[in-house]
Each structure stands twice: as structure tokens, then as C-alpha cells.
Amino acid sequence: MSLRLLRQAFDESPPPRMWRSHPIEKHYDVVIIGGGAHGLATAYYLAKNHGITDVAVIEKSYIGSGGSGRNTAIVRSNYLTPEGVKFYDESVKLYEELSDDLDFNVMFSQRGHLTLAHNDGSVRTMRRRAEVNRLQGVNSRVIFPDEIAKLCPHLDLSDHPRYPILAALYHPPGGIIRHDAVVWGFARESDTRGVHIHQQTEVTGIRVRNNRVEGVETNRGFIGAGQVLNATAGWGSIIAAMAGVMLPMTTFPLQACVTEPLKPFLDVVVVSGSLHVYVSQSDRGELVMGASVDPMASYSMNGSLAFLEEISAHMLELFPCLSQVRVLRQWAGLCEMPPDYSPIMGLTPVEGFLIDTGWGTYGFKASPICGKTLAELIATRKTPELIAPFRLSRFAEDDLVGEKGAASVGH
């Protein structure tokens, strides 16, 4: 990567296009609906690991315009269930190698991740998460205000706040990444391997005959497909319904906002479950803050004043020093929440129609491992062990993966 940077630094011609646009072909082996980090990662690993390049990624807007560009870019693996911890840890490991792998700087900054506990119940959950993490070889431990003060001196650690900080789960490998770069890197490397990326192409229907998928209807005509992957975030239920599959999820908006740039002062990612807020400082110095999902199911991505009031109040409880800082902008993304806060991925009752859905508030951090395992599933038709717990049939089999304790606050 560094050599390419050097070469481009002395080259005055504009940098080459990251990905091309192609005419739509009549048929692809694999059609991926959704040009976000998940869809593009799947295309990338299909081409790289399995040599399958007759692949189209179909995006109704521009790539990375959905959840991939709206999340708060936090990556971590300190989950609650062994299934979850194992899965997200593989993702963190892939993220660690991603800049080299894609030959593109994704600016992964493993600055450490603090989940604050404000009551005895949360302290217990943090202890349990730390133990589960440690058993899976993930670096997490519970720390107390003296150590928290060293990592994050600006936090109000006194007993004055309504919810005083009692302890925190410290997860050193957690951090933030440049989410656009992840999308662009996957797109460029998929493109060079022969994957077609079709932007401004909206899926309007899925053709199924004799319980087997035949292709997708789009606003640019019918595209035949051997297999179709639904890798949309927020819209997963609607796309699945086109193939006659009902999913156990409800779509909620999640809002986030960013402040004006400040001098670097916040080294770690700080999350508070009780206060429904998480914050990190970007490389530009802005504070990126997010909340939990909105209080009602909706596909509307309008921001609300109620969100801004709530997140500001909660941020000031944690960081009283921010009282004069202005918010620059706010936005919302769509999160499809499954009942157990774990993803729903893999096969469906319709042959050839696969899903990568139910990514609630924790989808971006799983992008590389999702792409890798789903590519393996598409290529071999066998569900990899790592994602078997997240199958759709777990709901009928009463075999849920309860992650609410670790995933419910967005991150």
C-alpha cells in the first residue's frame, strides 16, 4: 500500500477510476441486492476466494448510501454469546488485515472501546461479557474509575451525575474505521476481478418458479440469476417479501450526529448503555455520536428534535466539558431489528435465495466476515459453521442467540 501511495504522490495525472460501470447482462451466476459493505464484501470474497466472478451487485442509489455510510464506524467484538463473540472476532481480525488485503487505506484505528456501567446490573453484565470474551480469546476486562480516568480523563467520574459511572468493560482491540473507504476498497477490488457493480438500479421484484429463484426484476429490466443474495439493510423484509419469504424483523430508524471539529481529546470509543449514547472522535476532530433506535418502527429517515435533545443531555452527563460545542449535522439510517438482536443470514425456504439481514444496529462491524462466510456458502452450498447459529430456521427451532445485553445500544 505504501508503495502505491508514493507512486501516486509523484504522478500528476488524475488517479484511475475506482470502479467501472458496465451494461447489464441478461444473466449472472450470482446477483447481490444491495451495494453496501456486506454486498460488496461478498462479491469480493466470491471472486478472491472462490474464483466466482460472474457476479452483479445491484444498488438502488449509489454504493455505500445505506447503512454502510450512516453507521458510526465502530468495530468491536466484545459480545455476550460465544457464537457472537467468535463471529465478530473473526471480523475484527479481517479488518486488521483489510488495508493490506485491499491495497487501500481503510484507516482502522484500534484505539480501545469502553462500555460504561452505571448500575450493579450493568456491572454484572460487563463481568459476564469479559469472561465470555476471555474464554474466546478476546481481549476484554472490567476496569474501575481509577483506570477509566487514565484512559478518558474528561468523563465525569464523580458521584454527581444521575447515573454515576461505576465500572467499564474495556476492550482494547475495538476502535473506529473509515466506513466509506471499506465500501470503496471492496468495490474497487471486486471490480478489478470482474464483478459488475450496477448503481441506480432498483430491484422491483424477484422471480421465483417452482420454489427456485430465477432472477430479479429491476427498473432497468429483468436480470437472470443462479443465486440471489438479499444484502440490504433496513429494507430486508421488503426484498424478502418479493420472493415470498417473511422474516422476523421490524425496521427502526437510528439517528446519529456529528459536532464541529475539536482538538483531539478523546482517545477511546465511549459507550453507555444506560444513557443510550456512544461517541468517538474522528480523525477530523469531530465527535461522532449515535443513539439507540427511534421509539417507533418506521422507514422514514427524517431527523428529530427529540433525538437531538436527548443525546445532548446524555452526552453532557458524561462530558460536562462539551456544553458549548455545536452540532453540525444529524442523520438517520434504517435498522431491521430481529427479536434476539442477532443477524439472520444464510439459506431461506426458496432455493437459490439467500439472506444477509437482521443486522439491526451492528451490521457494519461484521462486513468482512459476513462477506467471507456468505461467499463460502454461495460457492459450496454448505453453511459455514461460524454462521450456522444465525440461520433463519432458528426461530422455528426455538434456538435463539440472545445478544440484547451486548448489542441493544447501537454501539
Add this chain to the structure above:
Amino acid sequence: MLLLHCPNCGPRNAGEFRFGGEVNPRPANPTATSDADWAHYLYMRPNPLGVQKEWWFHRAGCGLWFLAERHTGNNQVLKTYLPTT
């Protein structure tokens, strides 16, 4: 959506209410319902983009549970009414 019309109290600030989810009728005959149908009732949701019939609870008001028809694309509430009507 800033205001919601409670059938009891009239238009009130939306923050007073709690969303109760899509209307999801319970299987009529519990003992004759198969495990698969129970799982479907418990977990599967249409999650529509369009007008949805849903429950609301006037939490910080009269404590009434009532129904609303709301468009999930723009949050416009078409009507609110009592379950019996």
C-alpha cells in the same frame, strides 16, 4: 410525527406515547395451533412500507392502549381509534 391523537385525551405530544408494535392477532385456537404456527405468530412480521395497523399506549397520560393507522414511510397518522370499534 409530533402529535398523536389519543381517543381519550385528544392531540398530545408524541413523546407521551409508547409504540406497541404491529397488530398481530393471536391464533384463535391455542391448543390446535402447531409449533410452526406459534413460532410464526411469535416472531414473523410483515414489516411493511406503507400503512400499518399498530398499537400505541398513552404512557404519560390516561394509560389507554389504542390502535393507529400510520404510514411507515412518512409517519403520517391516518386515524386512531379504540380496539373495540
